[in-house]
Each structure stands twice: as C-alpha cells, then as structure tokens.
Amino acid sequence: MNRFRERFEQYLRREISIDFKTCAYLFCIAFFYCCYRISQGSFLANILHLFEMTADAYVVGYLQVYLLGNFDEANRLGRLEAFGIALCSLFHGAASFILGWFEGKWQVSVFLAVFMMSCYITVFFCNKIKRRADTENLNRMLAEFKKGETYGEESGQKLCD
C-alpha cells in the first residue's frame, strides 16, 4: 500500500510539474501570438488557436518530462539538453505553421521557434540561479546547525556538574 501511495504521489508530482510547465510556456506562446496579432493591426485572437496552443504546450510538456529528461531543470546544458530545447522549439514552430496560427507565414513560425528556444534557455538559467541560492542557504543552515552543537562556557559547566 505504501509503495502504491509513493508511486501515486510521484505520478501526481510529475503531472503537476507538467501543468506548471504548460502554463509557463503557454504564456510565452500566447504572448508571442498576441504581439504578432497586434503587429498585424488586430486586437482579436482566434479562440481555436488558443486551444491549439494549450494542446501544443501540453504535448511538449509531456515530451519534455517523460522523454527529454526535463532539460529546463537540468544541472548543466549538455548535448542532450540542447537537443531537447531544439526539438521542443521546433515542435512549437512546426505546430504554428501546420495549424496556421500566423496565416501560414513560415518566417514567423521560425521566429516563434527561436523565441521559444530563448524562453527555454532563460528558464534553465533561472532554475540554475534558484538552485545556487538554495545551495548557499543549505550550507549556511548546515554550518549554523553544526555550530549549535559547539557548547558555550555555560553549557560546559552544566555538563561537568
């Protein structure tokens, strides 16, 4: 029962992590899409396109977590991570072209792919900075914890009483 619970919790954590990623990257795609619409002189967005973007972000989220080793949370930007970033960015670009988010303009789809690549790299570095800060904090807490065991003069007297 415990093993089942642990696996279920692990599964839930992964799903929540995918949901977070989907939200973050969907926001990036939607932002790009809105910028494009505004640049075309339109303040209207196609609802169907927004649904497609959500589905695209979900698919890429699953791809990223289950197949590509969660590259935006990796410790270093190696070959596998670079491949993951390129593949997911290309996927977004291809989806935008096939589904006609930018009226079939391939240049804009390529630009979206490049934009998404920069988003992935930014998130990777943000995660890295966050972990570095956490590492510093952990080691500071560890040092304080160890220091806490160094008895002062009063405690020494207490021990000898």
Place this chain on the structure above:
Amino acid sequence: MKLTLNKISEGEEEIIIRYREMTGRIETVIGILQGTGQRISAEFEGGRAFLAPEEILYLESVDGAVFAYLKDRVCKVAQSLERLSGVYADRGFFRCSKSMVINIYKISYLKSESGNRIRATMENQEEVMISRRYAKRLRQILKGGESREPV
C-alpha cells in the same frame, strides 16, 4: 591534545578537562566519564569494537545487513537503521532514504538538485542523494523547526 596524569596518594580523585571549544571528541570523553557515552557494537574483519556515534559518517542497509561507514573503514552493525536513526537522532543521525542513515555532522557540503532533492557530500567525499520527501525533513531539521526525533 596534551594528556596529564597525576598519581595521588590521598584525597578525592578528580578529572579536570580544559578546553577551548567543545568538540565531539571531548564530548565523547565526558560521556564515558559520566557513564552516558552511548556506543554502537560493530563487527570488523579483525573482531569486534564499540563505536561512538560521532565516528560514523553514514549507515547503509545492504541485503538486510547494516554497515557503518567510518572515515577509513567499514564495519557491520547488528542494529537496524530504524533503531539507530531513532536512538541517535539527537546526535545528528538522519534517515535520508529507505536504506540509508547519514550523520548530519559529517556532511561537508550540501547541493540543491532539481526536483527539490539534495545531494549531500560526506566527509569521505561520498555523495548521497536525498529525495524530495526526506529533503523536506532535512531542511526542517537544519532550520531547527523540527524535533530530531524520527517520524
């Protein structure tokens, strides 16, 4: 450390410890003198010995047997991980996975990993990965917000 022994013919026997800073070694000596020094019975290749908890870097369960890793040697311990992490929780023993107990005082470096995990580098440079579940408890212990007693 300088050791001075004076033989006396009369009067009460006395032991005075002069220290600049209380270290684990001195603490062990005090524990022995007060009769409270807890020792862990362990088997070496050459025989049997009693280990001070402060000497142990980490304990690992392998195929049902528990091994204690010291700075320069490994020995077999008869007690279970659950018992050891419970009895010596106040001496820094922390259950970091199902099969491992580490001595927090013997961690030389902690590194935050993805997924809220923590990589602990022990004094013998051995690296131990602490999963998110146990990492959360370690953070609480380090913050001093949780009792060191096991859950």
